[in-house]
Amino acid sequence: MFDRFDREPIAAASLGQVHRAKLKGQEVVVKVQRPGLKDLLDIDLKNLRVIAEYLQKVDPKSDGAKRDWVVIYDECASVLYQEIDYAKEAVNAEKFANNFKDMDYVKVPTIYWEYTTPQVLTMEYVPGIKINRIQALDQLGVDRKRSDYFYGRYKTKLSS
Secondary structure, three states, X not given: OOOEEOOOOOEEOOOEEEEEEEEOOEEXXXXXXXXXXXXXXXXXXXXXXXXXXXXXXXXXXXXXXXXXXXXXXXXXXXXXXXXXXXXXHHHHHXXXXXXXXXXXXXXXXOXXXXXXXXXXXXXXXXXXXXXXXXXXXXXXXXXXXXXOOOHHHHHHHXXX
């Protein structure tokens, strides 16, 4: 499917990893979910549900808090299942892009829908600098004390 697919990931986390690739002449990144992730999540969440139900029964709530451990569990489980749905992530990226389309300093990668599934997300490669690479940010002139830093001023420097 790809002209090139780098075997070595450029980023990795507990849910998946990200690889650079080339698709029809375009530089892209492909976020790939770890195999069997949903099955593992199902097992872990089933066990956490049992703990939440137990806590609901034994929590004396003597500190005055009105905790509902099962509701807390349900909310966390819902968020986790959304987090592993890369198609949902792609929809949210497009919503974000639409919401900020008039701000030239906000760049959201284009989604390649024909190569995106709930387990694989393919999008435009956008070069950047990790926030912990302080020296590189300083070399570009990024004012790290300003919260309203505009990406657009340095877009050409990042591309080179």
